[in-house]
Amino acid sequence: MGKNKKPDPPSLQKYGIPFYSAAFVPYNQLRSRLQSENPIESHDEDADSAKDSSPPAPSQDIANEYYAVLAGGGGEGRSGIPNAAVVVHFDFASSSLSAQPVAKLGTGSDLPYRMVVHPGGDGLICALPKGCRFFEWDLVKENGACKVGLKESEKDLSKLEDIGQQLALAFNSDSSVLAIGGEDGKLRVFKWPSMEIIINEAEAHASVKDLCFSPDGKFLVSLGGRGPGRVWDLTSSTAVASLSRENDEVLASCRFSQSSDRTQVLFVTSITDKGGSIVTWDASSWKRISSKRVTRDPVSSFNVSPDGKFLAMGTIQGDVLLISSSNRQVQAVKKAHLGMVTALAFSHDSRALISASMDSSARVTAVEEKKSGTFSLWIIILLILLAIAGYVMKNEEVVTFLG
Numbered sequence: 001m002g003k004n005k006k007p008d009p010p011s012l013q014k015y016g017i018p019f020y021s022a023a024f025v026p027y028n029q030l031r032s033r034l035q036s037e038n039p040i041e042s043h044d045e046d047a048d049s050a051k052d053s054s055p056p057a058p059s060q061d062i063a064n065e066y067y068a069v070l071a072g073g074g075g076e077g078r079s080g081i082p083n084a085a086v087v088v089h090f091d092f093a094s095s096s097l098s099a100q101p102v103a104k105l106g107t108g109s110d111l112p113y114r115m116v117v118h119p120g121g122d123g124l125i126c127a128l129p130k131g132c133r134f135f136e137w138d139l140v141k142e143n144g145a146c147k148v149g150l151k152e153s154e155k156d157l158s159k160l161e162d163i164g165q166q167l168a169l170a171f172n173s174d175s176s177v178l179a180i181g182g183e184d185g186k187l188r189v190f191k192w193p194s195m196e197i198i199i200n201e202a203e204a205h206a207s208v209k210d211l212c213f214s215p216d217g218k219f220l221v222s223l224g225g226r227g228p229g230r231v232w233d234l235t236s237s238t239a240v241a242s243l244s245r246e247n248d249e250v251l252a253s254c255r256f257s258q259s260s261d262r263t264q265v266l267f268v269t270s271i272t273d274k275g276g277s278i279v280t281w282d283a284s285s286w287k288r289i290s291s292k293r294v295t296r297d298p299v300s301s302f303n304v305s306p307d308g309k310f311l312a313m314g315t316i317q318g319d320v321l322l323i324s325s326s327n328r329q330v331q332a333v334k335k336a337h338l339g340m341v342t343a344l345a346f347s348h349d350s351r352a353l354i355s356a357s358m359d360s361s362a363r364v365t366a367v368e369e370k371k372s373g374t375f376s377l378w379i380i381i382l383l384i385l386l387a388i389a390g391y392v393m394k395n396e397e398v399v400t401f402l403g
Contacts, residue, residue: 010096012336012363015086018072019356021115022343023124025067025087030121030137031146064092066347067102067148068354070362071112071126083107085115085126085135087148090364092352097364103149105135114167120175122193123153125160127169132160132180159195163188168222172213177234179220181208187222189234199237204230214266214283215258221266223251229268231286241286248272253302255311256283257325265289267311267325269299278311278323292328294321300340305350310367312353314341320355320365337361 068088074081086101110133112126123136134157138149160180168181177198179189187204190197205224212221220232221243229243229251245251249270258264264283269276270291276299280289294313301314304325311323320336323329339359346353346367353365 010094011090011365012361013088013097013099014359014361015070015088015101016360017070017082017084017086018074018339018358018360019070019362020072020111020113020342020358022068022070022354022356022362023115023117023345024347024352024354025069025117025137025148026119026121026348027065027067027148028348030139030148066090066092066352066364068345068362068364069115069117069124069150070343070356071115072342072356072358073107073111075111076109076129083109083111085112085124085150087150088362090352090354092366095364095366097362102147103138105150105152107133113165114169116169116171116178118175118192119171119173122175123155124150125157125169125178127166127180129165130161131163132157132166132169134160155193157195159188159190159197168208168211170211170213170220172217173215174217177213177217179211179213179222181205181211181222183207185224187211187232189220189232189237198234199232201239210253212254212256212266214256214264216264219283221254221256223254223268225252226250229254243268243281243286245270249277251279252276252299255302255304257304257308259308267302267304269302269313271298276313276315278313278328294323294328294330295319301342301344301355303344303346303353305346305353305367306348307350309350309369310346310353312344312346312355314344314355316340318357318359320344320353320363322353322365322367324369333363333365336363336365 071085073083084104084106087103089098089102110128114127117124125132125134134153134155135150136153138151140147165183166180167183170179178192181187185205185207187201189199209225210223223229230239231241233240249272251268252271253269255267266281266283268279270279275296277291277293279291282289297315297317299313300316303312313321318335318337320333322331337357339357341355343356355363
């Protein structure tokens with residue numbers, strides 16, 4: 001008889017949509033801001049008449065409440081697979097992802113291929129085939145709990161319309177600058193929300209594949225696949241350095257990180273016929289510091305935790321890898337998905353990692369530091385040394401007796 005298939009963990013769910021992007025919702029910040037402005041709309045029936053007589057709502061354990069947004073779909077045509085952005089809920093205490101989306105917003109025949117969430121809570125931008133569209137959060141009170149949804153925005157983003165397919169989008173850490181990179185190789189950087197242009201480079205790359213801002217907001221790194229990476233100074237609006245490739249490697253993804261002494265480093269994933277590696281660059285000299293191969297499979301997604309302690313990699317085989325930024329120790333979730341891992345995102349407190357796949361699944365992995373095995377290793381070494389010492393002493397006694 002064949003082996004019974006192991007059931008999926010509650011942290012893994014399928015939603016019927018091939019996903020290409022994922023992000024956590026800035027839930028605590030959004031909830032606090034909206035409550036201070038008091039615009040939370042109650043969807044409870046007869047809420048006004050029951051306001052005085054109803055018991056107080058149960059308190060939420062906000063530390064364990066996470067919402068994430070996922071975007072994707074079947075594209076144009078009559079595949080029957082919708083194009084949409086969906087919001088899902090994750091409960092950290094039970095390590096369970098909601099079996100159904102808590103909200104879903106369709107995008108018609110337009111596939112939301114890439115997405116970026118505004119860190120300050122304004123909303124999110126989806127890259128569609130012909131341009132970008134902005135959506136706002138819809139936070140409502142329902143049965144004493146706050147529920148996150150999405151709604152169309154009336155915000156004027158005419159500068160992002162009819163610009164073609166964008167493959168990379170990024171906000172800086174304080175939400176004041178937006179960068180987008182197109183399939184046509186054009187790089188655009190705007191002030192947010194005024195949309196005043198900072199950089200408008202028509203030939204930044206053959207095709208822009210990834211973008212990331214430095215933690216201090218002074219630099220933007222852009223990657224273009226088989227070409228070298230470029231470093232842009234946002235004060236002068238010019239390219240100030242080039243990130244060269246070695247041999248046949250492809251620079252695939254990039255993310256900055258900041259150490260405890262506030263030193264900035266740049267991590268770049270590279271792909272060769274030998275697999276996927278992490279290349280570390282000095283963020284002041286823009287020179288390579290080190291390179292380490294992590295997987296034999298090509299890397300399909302990458303991210304760095306906000307606290308800088310972990311790197312995450314997804315592969316085309318569906319594996320998710322958590323890598324310690326300090327010692328490069330790898331924790332692997334083999335076959336986390338049945339298809340390519342298309343997106344990875346850490347929660348804002350670095351406790352959780354969400355991964356998305358073309359197989360229509362999303363998975364949340366708890367991020368935990370593995371205790372070093374150094375102490376156990378020293379115990380083993382000590383026991384071996386004591387055994388050797390005992391053996392030598394015993395042999396010396398035998399020799400003395402025989403002598």
